Amino acid sequence: MSSRMAGSTLLRHLGPRLFFSAAAGEPACSLLLSGSASLAPARSPAAVLVRLFPVRMTSTTAAKAFGGEQEGEAKPSAASREPTAVPPSERKAVASYWGIQPSKIIKEDGTPWRWSCFMPWETYKADTSIDLKKHHVPATLLDKLAYWMVKALRVPTDIFFQRRYGCRAMMLETVAAVPGMVGGMLLHLRSLRRFEQSGGWIRSLLEEAENERMHLMTFMEVAQPRWYERALVIAVQGVFFNAYFLGYLVSPRFAHRVTGYLEEEAIHSYTEFLRDLEAGEIDNVPAPAIAIDYWRLPADATLKDVVMVVRADEAHHRDVNHFASDIHYRGMELKDIPAPLGYH
Template sequence: MFDHSDPLTPDIEMHKPPSDLGDRVALRLVKFMRIFADAFFTKRYGHRAVVLETVAAVPGMVGGMLQHLKAIRHIRDDQGWIRELLDEAENERMHLMTFIKIARPSALERGIILVGQGLFFNAYFFLYLFFPRIAHRVVGYLEEEAVISYTQYLAQVDAGEAENVPAPQLAIDYWNLAPDARLREVIVAVRADEAGHRDRNHEMADSLADS
């Protein structure tokens, strides 16, 4: 979980320009995935969040598991990556649990969740197994898109196009929000989390490239 004392930090406009073929593949893959999200959900950002957060919770769990096995296999320290990646997965799960309270998924969306998670887990597992640097870059670009989506969601709330409902108690407790916090404060907190995941995964990809 990240510091939300300043919701504009880290920079919500940050974009990591691709520097090689692997980065370009990662970026194009994420842009391709975005096409389907935009086509299906359009501006239904609450429902988009429910479905996409089920996928967003996968990389941290897969990366943490494979880093754990790698550390054991090579009998070396993991430099804190295992715990950090598992914490990322848990943070994304809490995003999901929060938005389920706000936008309850339909039967169709639950079906999409089931299929999407199954496909993404297996694809990301093999990507991380053989190309961990590209895997982290994919997550970095996914989180860039997440920050954009939550910024658009925030604008929708501010414009009165989406109801600024009371924040679920789960979110108030998790992010230490004010007792009378509403959806807007939740979106700001979640967006800050996603920006933090974005920056850290790009850093991890850079670290693997340097090594």
């Protein structure tokens, strides 16, 4: 009996608030369900929710999310809604509710850092004195399979792109950035499962993937892809990612050897690119600004300088992946040997 009395008392106090609007005496549920533009601002869903749940709605920004306004909040004037004369970077900045402010990076010369895909501390000078003729001679059956698989993949690439090396480089980098990401991801998950360290190989492989992605960002400025080339990239990347993922699960040694041979083919392609640049068959245009900042090239650098540093990067990736495959070939795991971090 006491519980029934308590329920009736609670309904008597909360009934008017839950089912009726104080302004017009209309059911609150009808205000929530109505979407008519003729309703006054006081009858908006946000206003009803504020009345139903005053503490919750006034202590967060949920009322603004519904499109309503806090009680006593003044509407901005037409003049204040007009965009002010501020730089584009400032207009894009959003004051975070969580206290996170966007980074504002200044270069050494005092000018704003214009890139958001990489930061000044990620730049470097590539070591172009790398030996470009090094080659891993396939000896085992697994190595021969990796070698001839890469050679077979080169045939349709040569047929499709022929001597359009800018577009070829763009396609190559969309594929070359996959192995490092897949290897780093799987090593990361393995480290979590087994509660073990990685010897720095997670970071090394992710650095490789990021470097290859920056190659792509650079050649996007040189060769604008056409619509069918973009479609081809989507198809090739989808097939290659899944195939490489399964291959790495089955045999990391095989996967790293495939990547090593892919990098050898990349070195060959960029060498042919340089040969045509030096022969004048391709215009040696000024280097893109993103390449000048990323590789710390001189201000008057050209496309030839960019191709040289990219080729050097591919040679370093070749060495790292063949080295990783050799570690597995000796029956060890990557965590047993320190990773060559910063190997540029």
